[in-house]
Amino acid sequence: MAGLATAFGSGAMTNSITDLGESDCYLITGTNTTENHPVIATFIKRALTQRDAKLILADPRNIELGKFATIWLRQRPGTDVAWINGMMNVIIDEGLLNETFVAERTENFQALKATVEKYTPEYVEKISGIPADNLKKAARLYAKSGASAIVYAMGITQHINGTDNVKSLANLAMLTGQIGRPGTGVNPLRGQNNVQGACDMACLPGNLPAYKKVTEAADRKPFEDAWGVSLPDKVGLTIPKIIDAAAGGALKALYVMGENPMMSDPDVRHVEKALKNLDLLIVQDIFLTETGNLAHVVLPTAGWGEKEGTYTNTERRVQRIRKAVDAPGDARPDWEIITLLANRLGANWQYASAQDIYEEVRKVTVSYTGITYDRIEKQGIQWPCPNTEHPGTPILHSAAFTRGKGLFSVCEHIDPAELPDNEYPLLLTTGRILYQYHTATMSRRSKGLVSRTPQAFVEIHPDDAGKLGIAHGDKIEVSSRRGSIEVYAELNGRCDKGVVFIPFHYSEAAVNRLTNAAIDPVANIPEYKVSAVKIRKVA
């Protein structure tokens, strides 16, 4: 989000899901779309099979989309800046850039040009392993197609230089003018039902709703007026820093609503130490999670299907969720619990329903002002939507970027924080699978989903397995400098030699016991996609 916000002035998906069906060419990277956003993948697969659209796939794993790919660029994990700079090198070298767009809509082009000059396809091949010819073909296809869309997800962001990866993709789109029109754009796919909304609502340490800055007095003022208080002006802590502060003792109390850091955060041993060091850990959830097991207080909440409200999806569409059944026992909606607590601590909040809260959200969040419960009764609306006559905004940056001119950033390749060596010779990358979801508190309590993938596994190349005498289905111990877990060997040919993949859904084999807590300095996203491990067969 930080990367796109720097380039365009807004961190959100530039185009829409339906619009993705209109592209002539896709550059898909760091998203296993058919597994993690299956319905979005259907729009893309239809375009590829029914309309002769082209697909450039850049992914270290041979994912299902590979069978639809026109060109597959198999980069070594952690080399994204290099190959994206390489594509721009070819585009500039062969005169395929959109000079009008660059001149009229962007700034800082000369710096970009100077930076990518050394990223010749041959130089990039040495870093990334992508054959120079394939990179050239991909660059031409992306630049020359009528409408090319970039689609990415956590495979791009979960690196120590994730922000640079995103900026590089934004550079590529601006260089070729593949943005601001139907079928184009830079499209981050949001992994969770309401990540977009949680960001919009400012559950971020530096923001107030609609991305106002806590550090700007002028930004704080409307909220101070609306809420009748004076607000703190110092940027708060991000999750990794919160964990560190807890471990170090400066942070005394943590209130966790619907989150499970004991599964989702890197280096779980460190997280556990940190949480145990707190004077007060409050966990508010629908199940007793791994984190809840460490809590001083556990508060039961109403879940999906048991409450009213809105989610904002990956394309900025605000949509209703509705109550169908009663919550079990004494569980109650999160908003009721927060209100009770606030009032006990001296506030005087008078919310009687989710809609009451939403009406306040509309008043203080300008991008949501035109979106009412009535208007989205049948069909959601995409922000920005400044008034109740406004139809919403399917495509951002059409006439101008949110920040005015698009900003080219200078990004250089850097190595991941931890690479394989003699002791830990394999590169571990992590992610999700179709049949499970995130820390699996929901999906592992679903009969159908559990029946498909009951146990944790590691994908490993047959040659690597062969060398260690490992057969499909064998029990394997995977270790890193931080811990070890036991999983079953899956020899499905998806990973390249030297690379292994483990999904992070399984608490009994939590892969985040292995991952490295190194973070991107800007976005504070951990490097889940690259760490070094070794494996052995469990006798």
Next chain:
Amino acid sequence: MVITIDGKKCEFTAGQTVYEVAKANGISIPVLCHHEQIKPVGACRVCVVEVEKARSLVASCAMPAENGMVVHTSTPRVLSSRKLSVELLMTQGHHKCITCESSGDCVLQDLAYSLGIDSPRFDESETYRELEQTNEMIVRDMNKCVLCGLCVRACNEVQVNQVLDYSGRGPTAAVGPAFGLTYENSDCVFCGECVRVCPVGALFEKQGRFQGRVSDLRQVRTTCAYCGVGCQMDMNVKENRIVKITTPREGAPAPNFGSLCIKGRFGHDFVGHEDRLTQPMIRVDGELREATWDEAIAYVAEKLGSIRKAHGPDALAGLSSARCTNEENYLFQKFFRAVMGTNNVDHCARL
């Protein structure tokens, strides 16, 4: 351009079929093997109409409208042909409606009823096929299949999963995964698009079976709880329980237009799971013990207040959730900023 349907002048644009023009003008023609998101094949002949000067009856779902065409949708010739088609469909397999999950929401049942077919003139098939109910999500009852091919075409054209196809000829004709494999042993990813488009009771949700008929269920529209696509879906509710998730066969809204994945269609049974937390709990002597809301809120408020007093507001932090609603996230950050006085609030966008 104009065509005349049952005496009504209907304007149309090039590429529209006779069926589409009729529908747009409020004239109903029954269809069975047709779906608005799938290319028409004109296989079932249920939608036949009489076109003046045409040699034979034509399938309206596949026939492009042409300027000046004169169409009749319910002449005796049309009705007799339609009735014969439905009777032939009914003799394929065994269409027992008594315990059928689709009873009340079945195109074949509606056709037989509206055409007044008491019992078909032909004998039912002699072979009975065992139900495939070996997976936890989808039951296949091929005795009720009328070979409309919508499941095959939805799998290939809508989801592009390329798992289902036709096999066999004549009485052995069938639809399903390659080599007669069961769903769970094939490449099927259980998106359930085939269940959604099936016009009869041949494909249905296993966990919803015998849990409530169409007429017993209340449908509540909502947004999926899983990934960020935000698929729209209907919770089917009976007696305070979500029995199954469905999407409308046609006319479904953006962003998913009725399509779902396995998690959306079959992954919401966690809601009623026995592990759900039902009481607040406070840790006493190392053990979590049940408490009332009053006790829990008082305990938390007292602790938060005293920690803030002793160490300042920045000794407190909150982790919110991309799982929760906008309203809850808004209130959570407002609580930390306006009530507690710290910006230490973040959520899992990075993870």
